[in-house]
Structure formats: structure tokens, C-alpha cells
Amino acid sequence: MVSNKDLEAGQKAMAEDFHLPGGGRKKLSQLVAGHLHWFDAAERRGMGWRDMIRALTTAGVTGKTGKPLSVGTLSATVWRKRAEAEAGKIDAFVRLMNAKLDAxxxxxxxxxxxxxxxxxxxxxxxxxxxxxxxxxxxxxxGKQTENGNVRGFVRKWRARRDSNSCSTNR
Structure with a gap:
């Protein structure tokens, strides 16, 4: 479980990342991509979109006009970045499998x-x-199976009399 201190540290890091030197601001999509783990942790902690917006606003992360972000803007940006991250993992997996299978x-x-x-x-x-x-x-x-080995198999035993059955009347 993520602690309050971890979430607060993530908020602070996003605020520092959001405000660029010279008064500029980072694009929301870039901010979310760099701190996607914070949004995942906040959701695991039970925070909703409005809770996240309040936390970000408190940390100084706002929309283009200086107003708090809308639920639609934040949720769409987070979901889009999650999809891009998953697509990247799938691409990496495909490259790995192709290399392993080719070689x-x-x-x-x-x-x-x-x-x-x-x-x-x-x-x-x-x-x-x-x-x-x-x-x-x-x-x-990229995670290993539970025991770290290639999965085995379980035979599909048949109820009929065939090669898998044992005869007790021999």
C-alpha cells in the first residue's frame, strides 16, 4: 500500500516538473507520462479523479488558464498515456520473442x-x-512464472476405456 508520504512526494515531484525555469509550464501529457506511476498508486489508494485534481491543484498543477484541471482532461490524458505504455510493452515483448525465436x-x-x-x-x-x-x-x-520455469502440462484423462485408463481386471 502506498503511504501518504509517498503520494505527497509524488505531488511535489510533479509540481517541480510542471513549472519550468523562466515561468514556463510542461504540457500535461508530458507530465502524466513522466509520473504515470503516481496516478496508478493514487488509484490503488482509492483516490478518484476529483481527489487527484485537488491534490494536483494544491501542488500548483493547473490547466492552461490557471484553473483546476477538468476530470475529462485529466482522465483522458492518463488513460491515453497508459495505453501508450502498454503498447510499448507489447512492442518490446514482440521484439524479444522474435529475437528468441529467430536465434x-x-x-x-x-x-x-x-x-x-x-x-x-x-x-x-x-x-x-x-x-x-x-x-x-x-x-x-517481463515477469517470471511462479516457479521461474516453463509451465508444465496436465494430462486430460478420459472417462472412457482408452490408452489413458488403467485396467483393474488384469
Whole structure:
């Protein structure tokens, strides 16, 4: 949980970053991009957009006219910068996977693909890639799996009498 001191320190840093030498002001989009972590922390702490605007206004961050920012302006700017940050993470992930798959041997390639994808279903109309969104998000964010290894698999046992069943009457 983020402390009040951390949020206040973030406010102060944004205020210092916002007011440029010579009386100029940084663009809101640049300010938000540089302090996106503060907005994420404020939301985790339960602050709403109006609470964030009050905090920023108190710190001296205002709109072009010197009035407090509007909810629409701030929320749209934060969401746009979050989307850009996510797109950057996805691009980095794609480059990493392409490099690993281009340079790796067959077993390496299969291992990377199996670590993210559970199955690929192909029919006449569509190709579906099946897997966990959480695992894909963790891979994009560069996080390891829980145990640090490539995921294993669980056999799909069948109720019918087939190669997976055990006979007790031998």
C-alpha cells in the first residue's frame, strides 16, 4: 500500500516538473507520462479523479488558464498515456520473442511457445490461440512464472476405456 508520504512526494515531484525555469509550464501529457506511476498508486489508494485534481491543484498543477484541471482532461490524458505504455510493452515483448525465436533452435522455440500458449485450434473459418491472459500479461511485463520455469502440462484423462485408463481386471 502506498503511504501518504509517498503520494505527497509524488505531488511535489510533479509540481517541480510542471513549472519550468523562466515561468514556463510542461504540457500535461508530458507530465502524466513522466509520473504515470503516481496516478496508478493514487488509484490503488482509492483516490478518484476529483481527489487527484485537488491534490494536483494544491501542488500548483493547473490547466492552461490557471484553473483546476477538468476530470475529462485529466482522465483522458492518463488513460491515453497508459495505453501508450502498454503498447510499448507489447512492442518490446514482440521484439524479444522474435529475437528468441529467430536465434533459437527448434526445442527453444517450442519451449517459448508452450510457455504462453495452451493450444492452437484450426478449423475451416478461423485459427484460435488458447491460453491464459494472466500468463501472457506476465510475459509481456517481463515477469517470471511462479516457479521461474516453463509451465508444465496436465494430462486430460478420459472417462472412457482408452490408452489413458488403467485396467483393474488384469
Amino acid at each position: 533459437g533452435d527448434t526445442n527453444t522455440c517450442k519451449g517459448y511457445i508452450r510457455s504462453i500458449i495452451d493450444a492452437v485450434e484450426i478449423d475451416d473459418q478461423a485459427i484460435r490461440i488458447i491460453g491464459s491472459k494472466d500468463i501472457l500479461q506476465a510475459a509481456i511485463a
